[in-house]
Amino acid sequence: MGINPLKSDKWAKISRDFYQTVVDWIRFLYFYTRKRLVIFGGHFEKAKDFIVDLLLIKRGRYSKHFLNISFIFLVAGAVIGGPVIADNFPTIRAVGSTYEIADSSESASLTLEDLSTSTVISDKPRFDILDYEVVKGDTLALIAEKFGISVDTIKWANSLKTEKLMPAQILKIPPVTGIAHRSKPGDTIYSIAKKYKAEAQNIVNFPANDFADLDTFALNVGQIVFVPDGVMPQAAPVFQKGPVPQFIAGVGGKYIWPAQGLITQNPVSYHMAVDIANSSAPAVAAGDAGAISYANCQRYGYGCHVIIKHPDGYETLYAHLSAYNVSVGDTVGRGQVIGKMGSTGRSTGTHLHFEVRRNGVLLNPLSFLK
Numbered sequence: 001m002g003i004n005p006l007k008s009d010k011w012a013k014i015s016r017d018f019y020q021t022v023v024d025w026i027r028f029l030y031f032y033t034r035k036r037l038v039i040f041g042g043h044f045e046k047a048k049d050f051i052v053d054l055l056l057i058k059r060g061r062y063s064k065h066f067l068n069i070s071f072i073f074l075v076a077g078a079v080i081g082g083p084v085i086a087d088n089f090p091t092i093r094a095v096g097s098t099y100e101i102a103d104s105s106e107s108a109s110l111t112l113e114d115l116s117t118s119t120v121i122s123d124k125p126r127f128d129i130l131d132y133e134v135v136k137g138d139t140l141a142l143i144a145e146k147f148g149i150s151v152d153t154i155k156w157a158n159s160l161k162t163e164k165l166m167p168a169q170i171l172k173i174p175p176v177t178g179i180a181h182r183s184k185p186g187d188t189i190y191s192i193a194k195k196y197k198a199e200a201q202n203i204v205n206f207p208a209n210d211f212a213d214l215d216t217f218a219l220n221v222g223q224i225v226f227v228p229d230g231v232m233p234q235a236a237p238v239f240q241k242g243p244v245p246q247f248i249a250g251v252g253g254k255y256i257w258p259a260q261g262l263i264t265q266n267p268v269s270y271h272m273a274v275d276i277a278n279s280s281a282p283a284v285a286a287g288d289a290g291a292i293s294y295a296n297c298q299r300y301g302y303g304c305h306v307i308i309k310h311p312d313g314y315e316t317l318y319a320h321l322s323a324y325n326v327s328v329g330d331t332v333g334r335g336q337v338i339g340k341m342g343s344t345g346r347s348t349g350t351h352l353h354f355e356v357r358r359n360g361v362l363l364n365p366l367s368f369l370k
Contacts, residue, residue, distance in 0.1 A: 125270040126175040127208035129157075129224070134169040143171065150177045156232055175208065176270075179230035183219045189348065196230030199264045200348040203227055205271045214300055217348065228268070254368040255287030256334065258318060259341055259352045272362035273317075274369070276341075277351035283337045284352055287316045287368075292330045292338075302353065303345020306338050319353035320344050 132143065140163045144151045154160070157172045157180055165171075174180045179196045181187075193200040203209055204217060206226050212218040219225060261278030265271060286308055293315070294307035302319035306326060309315050322342025332338060343350045356365040 125207070125268075127270075128175060129180060130173040130175075132171045132173050134165045134167055134171060136167050138165055138167075139163070140165065143173070147173050148177075149174060152231070153177050153179075174226065176206065176226055176228050176268075179227040179232070181225045181227055181230075183221060183223050183225050185221050187219055187221075187225075189217050189219070189225070192225060192227060193230075195233060196227045197233075198227045198230035199277075201275060201277070201351060202229060202265050204346055204348050205265060205275075207270055214346070228265075254314075255316065255356070255365075256285070257369055258287050258316075258354055259284045261341070261351070264351060267364045267366060272364065273353050273355045274365050275351050275353055277349060278341055279350050281322060281341045281350050284318050284321060284339045284341055285335050285337050286332045287354075287356075288334045290316075290332060292326045292328050292332065295324055295326050295328055298345055301345050303347060304339075304342065305345070305353075308332065308338075313358055315357040317353075317355040317357065319355075320347045320351060322350075 130147075132147075134143075140151045140154055140160075144154055151163070153174055153176075154171060155163070157174050172180075178198065181192055181196070183192070189200045189203045192198075193203055200217075203225065206228050208226055210223070212220050257276075259276050259278065260282050261276040263274060264277040265273075265275040267274055288308075288310055290308040290310035292306060293309040294305070297304040302317070304321040304324060305317060305319035306321065306324050307315055307317050318338065320342055321339040322344060324339035326332060326338050341350055341352050347353075354365055356363045356368050
């Protein structure tokens with residue numbers, strides 16, 4: 001029996017109409033919902049703005065109540081928690097010239113001598129030239145003592161022929177004993193050091209000195225170059241270099257001397273280390289037994305350097321090495337060779353830069369070597 005074509009067309013039309021009705025209903029529902037959401041969002045934003053404005057107007061009153069409640073909770077916490085803390089943790093109280101540590105189970109007494117350690121004086125260096133106005137009663141000696149530089153340094157910086165001063169006179173005060181030199185075309189740190197009877201490395205060590213090229217230490221024409229411990233050509237040197245004992249002799253204080261050579265720079269506020277120079281590049285030895293905590297090379301700064309952590313908490317640093325023969329984690333003995341003196345990093349010639357540290361604080365190494 002065949003299918004009636006008329007009946008088939010009728011059902012197809014009904015299906016199409018139903019499908020179109022569903023589509024139209026869904027489209028209507030979408031636009032209606034969207035419209036209602038937009039309207040709701042607008043009302044919500046208006047209500048939110050009203051509430052925010054109200055809170056801003058009333059914030060003084062609300063913050064006052066909040067602070068009062070917070071203070072009450074803080075006091076209550078101290079009253080309730082104070083006895084618990086006192087019972088479980090020791091407190092320190094002064095009794096005469098001693099400090100007692102009180103504990104619920106035991107007590108110990110520490111004297112002031114036990115608590116005191118060697119004082120590290122904070123001596124923050126100055127790196128600029130100051131203008132100082134002379135007042136009545138000033139002398140060059142008093143001004144030099146006040147700024148921690150030599151009388152000659154002030155005279156040279158101000159082209160003074162005598163030590164006579166006048167009130168209201170303005171003096172240029174360099175940051176360090178030595179010479180403040182304005183570089184000219186053709187100047188190098190080596191020619192400047194030679195002119196002022198100083199060490200080129202000391203010029204490089206002074207933090208305020210900048211260079212156009214850190215590899216060659218080239219200078220910009222017209223820049224101020226500070227020459228620590230430099231003297232005018234016609235003047236006598238401020239100090240004479242002295243020999244450093246050989247480390248193989250095993251002498252010294254807490255640490256033995258790490259290398260043989262000449263001291264080219266003693267510890268100062270901006271360079272709390274001792275520089276030992278020797279053109280023959282001798283071996284460098286550990287000042288004392290310890291473990292290697294760092295052994296690596298940097299392009300600038302310390303260059304190739306080694307740090308030894310000693311059992312008592314001190315650290316010693318050996319910088320500008322041309323080579324080292326230890327690795328991190330190695331243990332070394334007192335006087336054991338750890339590398340070779342060199343001129344890597346921020347260095348102008350073969351020398352060893354030796355530091356002593358404790359808890360990250362640089363200490364005067366000469367007090368440990370002498």
